[in-house]
Amino acid sequence: MAFERYRSEIDAELRSVLAERESPLYEMMRYHLGWVDEQGHPVQGSAGKALRPTLLLLACEAVGGTWHKAVPAAVAVELVHNFSLIHDDIQDDDRERRHRPTVWSIWGKPQAINAGDALATIAGLAMLGLTQHGISAEKQLRAHRLIYEACLRMIEGQYLDISYESRFDIVVGDYLQMIERKTAALIAGSLEVGALLGSNAEAIIRGLSNFGRNLGLAFQIMDDALGIWGDERKTGKPWGSDIQRKKKSLPIVYALEKAEGKAKTELLNIYKKEVIDDQDLDAVLRILDALQAQAYAQRIAHKYLDEALEGIRGLPLAPSPRSELEEMARFVVERDF
C-alpha cells in the first residue's frame, strides 16, 4: 500500500527538518512525533499513519509528476497536522493520544503551546525545500498559499468544533460545515498541492482537491463513529471520551436531531449536565443504538466515499497511483471497528 512505499522518504525528510536544532522545544516535537520518549531516548515508532503526506505524494504521481520532488510539501502538511494535534490536546484537555501521554500533560500547557507554534513554523520552512527539487518559485508560492488557506480553514473548523460543545441546536448541516473545515480542508489541500507540484492541468488539480474534500468528510465521519464504537486499542483514544467532552460528533448530532419524546429529553438532560458519568454514557449509547446512529454514520461516510471515487473516474490519471488512491479512500472508510 502507498503508506509503506513513501514512508522511509517522508520520515527521513521529517527528521532532517527537525535536525540540528538544539532547544528542548525540539525534544517535545520529537516526542509528539513518536521518535523519542519523555527523556529523549529513541523509541520504536508509534508514529501516525502519515495519511496526508501519502495522499499528497500519490496525487503528484497520479498526475504524472515525480513524487520525490513533492516530499518537502508532504512533510509540511504532516507538520501542520501535528501542530494542530498538539494544540487540540491542550484545548480538549486530553491527557492521552496514540496510547501515550500528550505533550501538555508532560511539559505543561504553556510550553506545549510553544511546541505547536514551532511545529507550524517549521512546516513553512519545510516547504522551502521544494527549491532544491527544481520547483519554480512561482509554483512554490502558489503551494504556500494553498497550505496557508487549508491551515486557516482547519483552525476555523477547530473554532467551530469547540464552540459546538456548549450548544444543543447543532444539526447535521452545521456538523458538515465544521468538519469540512476542521478535517477536509487540509486533506483536500494535500491532494491539491500534490497535483499542483506534478502538473499544470487546472481541471485535474481541481478534481483531486475535490476528491480530497469528499475523502476528508468520509474520514472524519468514520473517525467519529470509531470514537464511539471503535476499539480503544486501535483508536488510541479513551473510550467514550468524545461523548464525555460533549463533542458534537455525527452520531450525537444525528441523535439530537432525530430523537423524540422521552429519548430526546433524556439525551438533552444528559448533555446539559456538568459531568457525564458512566451511567449517562450507557444511556446515550442505548439511545444511539435505538436510532441506528452507527449505521447512519456508515451510510453517510459511504456516500462521501462514493462521491470521491466517482469524482476521479473521468480524470486522466496514471493507472497504478489511481488504484492506490482508490484503495486509500476505501481503507479510510472501511477501517475496522
Next chain:
Amino acid sequence: MAFERYRSEIDAELRSVLAERESPLYEMMRYHLGWVDEQGHPVQGSAGKALRPTLLLLACEAVGGTWHKAVPAAVAVELVHNFSLIHDDIQDDDRERRHRPTVWSIWGKPQAINAGDALATIAGLAMLGLTQHGISAEKQLRAHRLIYEACLRMIEGQYLDISYESRFDIVVGDYLQMIERKTAALIAGSLEVGALLGSNAEAIIRGLSNFGRNLGLAFQIMDDALGIWGDERKTGKPWGSDIQRKKKSLPIVYALEKAEGKAKTELLNIYKKEVIDDQDLDAVLRILDALQAQAYAQRIAHKYLDEALEGIRGLPLAPSPRSELEEMARFVVERDF
C-alpha cells in the same frame, strides 16, 4: 516621526488581510488589534505602536527601495508579533494588555489559542501580497524564510523565558540569549526583510539586520526596566506583575547575580515562595534600588543602542530614513518612565 508616516497604509493593509472573513474567530483578532470592542463594535484605536512594520519600511527606504512595495511584509511581521502576544497572554495568565482584557480572558484559552494560530497563518497569507507589488518570486521565498526563521527564534525565546521562571541560577548571559531570541530576532528579521525588498546589496542587508538585533536587545532591556519602574498608565501592564510572575527580567537577573549576604538570601527566599505578596514586592524593590539595578539596565540598554547606531554609521543609506532609523532607536531606549 516614521510611525505616523506609514501608519495609515499599514492599517489599511492590515484591515484588508482580515476583511471578508466571517468566522467569530476574526472578531477575536480584530478585538486584539484594538479595532473593535468585545461586542464587535468599532472603537477608536488603542492599537500598538507598530514598531516592527515601521522599522521594516524604514529599512526598505533607507537602502533606496520603494517602501510601498514592502507593506505586505510589514503587515506580516506585525501579525506574527500579535500572534505571539495572544499566546503569551495565555501562557502567562495575563488578564490585561494595553489597558484592556486579554483575548483569553474574554473568550477562554482554547479559543484564544485558535485566534493566535489563525493570526500566524494570516501572516503567511499577507506576505503573498508582495506579488502584486512586483517583488520577484525568488525574493519572496527568501523573505518567507527570513520571517519563518525569525518566528522560530522568537518561539525558542518564549520557551526559554517560561523555563527561566522556575529557575534561580539565571545569569546575565542566559538572559541575553533568551531576549536575543524572544525579542531581537523578529526586530532583526523585520529590518532584514525590509532591506532585502529594497536592495540586493548583501552587506547592507546584513548591516541592517545587525542594527535590528542590537536595537531589539536595547528595546527588551528597557521594556524590562519599564515593567518595574515604569508608569502603569503608559506601559499598560499592572505594576509589579513581572516580579510577581517571577519573570527573569534584567534587573532581577542582575540582582540575583550581584546580591550578597542577607539581601541574596532574602531575594532567593522571596522568589522561592509560592505567591509574591505586596510586602515581598517592596522588599524586592529595596534590594534592586540598593544594587542600582535601574541604572545598570539603562546602561546596558544604552550600550546596545550605541552598538546599533555605530553599526550603521558606515553603511551607504539614504539620509532622511537614516535619521529616522536613528531617531527610532533613540526613542526605544529613551522612552520615559
